[in-house]
Amino acid sequence: PETITIQELANRMAERAVDVIKLLMQQGQMLKINDVIDADTAEIIATEMGHTVKRVSEADVEEGLYGADDDPADLKPRPPVVTIMGHVDHGKTSLLDAIREANVVSGEAGGITQHIGAYQAKAPDGQVITFIDTPGHEAFTSMRARGAKVTDLVVLVVAADDGVMPQTVEAINHARAAEVPIIVAINKIDKPEADPSRVRNDLLRQDIVVESMGGDTLEVEVSALKHLNLEKLLEAIQLQAEVLELTANPDRPAEGIVIEAKLDKGRGPVATVLVQRGTLNVGDILVCGAEPGKVRALVDDHGRSIQSAGPATPVEVLGLDGTPEAGDRFAVVDSDARAREISDYRQRKKRERLQARGGGAKTSLEQMMS
Numbered sequence: 001p002e003t004i005t006i007q008e009l010a011n012r013m014a015e016r017a018v019d020v021i022k023l024l025m026q027q028g029q030m031l032k033i034n035d036v037i038d039a040d041t042a043e044i045i046a047t048e049m050g051h052t053v054k055r056v057s058e059a060d061v062e063e064g065l066y067g068a069d070d071d072p073a074d075l076k077p078r079p080p081v082v083t084i085m086g087h088v089d090h091g092k093t094s095l096l097d098a099i100r101e102a103n104v105v106s107g108e109a110g111g112i113t114q115h116i117g118a119y120q121a122k123a124p125d126g127q128v129i130t131f132i133d134t135p136g137h138e139a140f141t142s143m144r145a146r147g148a149k150v151t152d153l154v155v156l157v158v159a160a161d162d163g164v165m166p167q168t169v170e171a172i173n174h175a176r177a178a179e180v181p182i183i184v185a186i187n188k189i190d191k192p193e194a195d196p197s198r199v200r201n202d203l204l205r206q207d208i209v210v211e212s213m214g215g216d217t218l219e220v221e222v223s224a225l226k227h228l229n230l231e232k233l234l235e236a237i238q239l240q241a242e243v244l245e246l247t248a249n250p251d252r253p254a255e256g257i258v259i260e261a262k263l264d265k266g267r268g269p270v271a272t273v274l275v276q277r278g279t280l281n282v283g284d285i286l287v288c289g290a291e292p293g294k295v296r297a298l299v300d301d302h303g304r305s306i307q308s309a310g311p312a313t314p315v316e317v318l319g320l321d322g323t324p325e326a327g328d329r330f331a332v333v334d335s336d337a338r339a340r341e342i343s344d345y346r347q348r349k350k351r352e353r354l355q356a357r358g359g360g361a362k363t364s365l366e367q368m369m370s
């Protein structure tokens with residue numbers, strides 16, 4: 001049942017908690033400031049104190065934000081979103097850097113110096129691929145826990161001199177739980193002690209049968225250090241992506257997910273988001289996690305200022321009121337008022353989550369007083 005603490009109820013009405021307690025006392029209830037009351041009692045108290053009660057459920061607030069499916073006729077092809085996973089030190093970041101470096105037109109401004117959590121590269125056929133560089137598995141886990149499907153493909157990096165390790169297995173389990181196909185990148189094959197066949201056998205023990213052993217999991221031997229077979233890896237991704245026939249509707253208000261976010265001294269809150277459907281434009285009003293905002297600028301993975309970002313595009317968003325969290329979802333809404341309403345609601349949810357975690361009263365109130 002929905003409950004609320006007396007303190008929280010008083011806060012929402014901008015009344016003193018002691019007055020709420022007095023009223024409850026008059027009704028025969030002896031309660032303290034941190035005690036909880038049910039929503040019906042809260043409504044009676046609020047009404048008696050002259051407030052209008054508006055009960056809002058989660059569905060009401062979030063309605064239309066993520067729900068409605070797109071008309072199949074509006075769907076257009078989009079780039080695949082690829083997450084690189086694997087054991088510590090097996091070369092995930094090196095591989096991403098190598099792919100990006102190989103892709104960066106020489107002399108291009110920005111180069112690879114800027115390190116953001118997501119960027120795009122081109123496959124040999126010119127198809128764009130979006131890569132997400134997850135720092136460990138945490139972001140991925142938190143996104144999945146929230147039911148957000150972020151990635152279409154996982155590139156599992158396994159070092160040929162080390163073989164399958166605990167976090168390799170963890171990554172395999174993540175990919176399986178998310179029902180996402182795996183492409184294996186056997187890395188560090190430049191090393192004298194590299195033993196790719198051991199990696200294949202290790203994988204077999206995890207029920208992953210690679211192509212060269214008669215299975216259907218694509219595998220590519222690479223060296224991030226020596227830039228060996230990077231094109232082959234991109235081709236494998238491209239091939240796997242074609243099978244998936246990935247589409248999205250670009251012609252609707254944008255929705256997506258926060259890859260990472262930080263408070264920048266000069267620029268204020270900056271969120272790197274992945275647009276999942278629709279197109280995000282400068283000037284759009286949005287809610288990002290619990291933070292409302294208006295897009296002041298969009299910055300692409302090369303540090304360039306852009307006007308809009310379509311499906312599967314990673315982009316930095318400037319103009320948020322606060323800093324959201326990795327894994328938060330964002331959506332463009334049609335007015336400031338709507339943005340505030342959703343933001344208020346989510347801020348409250350967040351506070352309640354924190355309170356519950358802090359061992360305080362468990363409040364799951366879905367009620368707004370105005």
Ligand code: GTP
Pocket residue numbers: 086087088089090091092093094095136187188189190191222223224225226
């Ligand atoms: P974490 O983010 O800490 O999990 O590591 P990572 O998987 O991102 O590995 P990273 O790219 O940081 O590489 C770890 C070490 O392996 C670095 O010293 C790299 O230089 C080295 N390394 C990466 N790829 C290769 C490769 O293809 N060959 C050789 N010889 N060394 C490599």
Ligand code: MG
Pocket residue numbers: 092093094
């Ligand atoms: Mg790394």
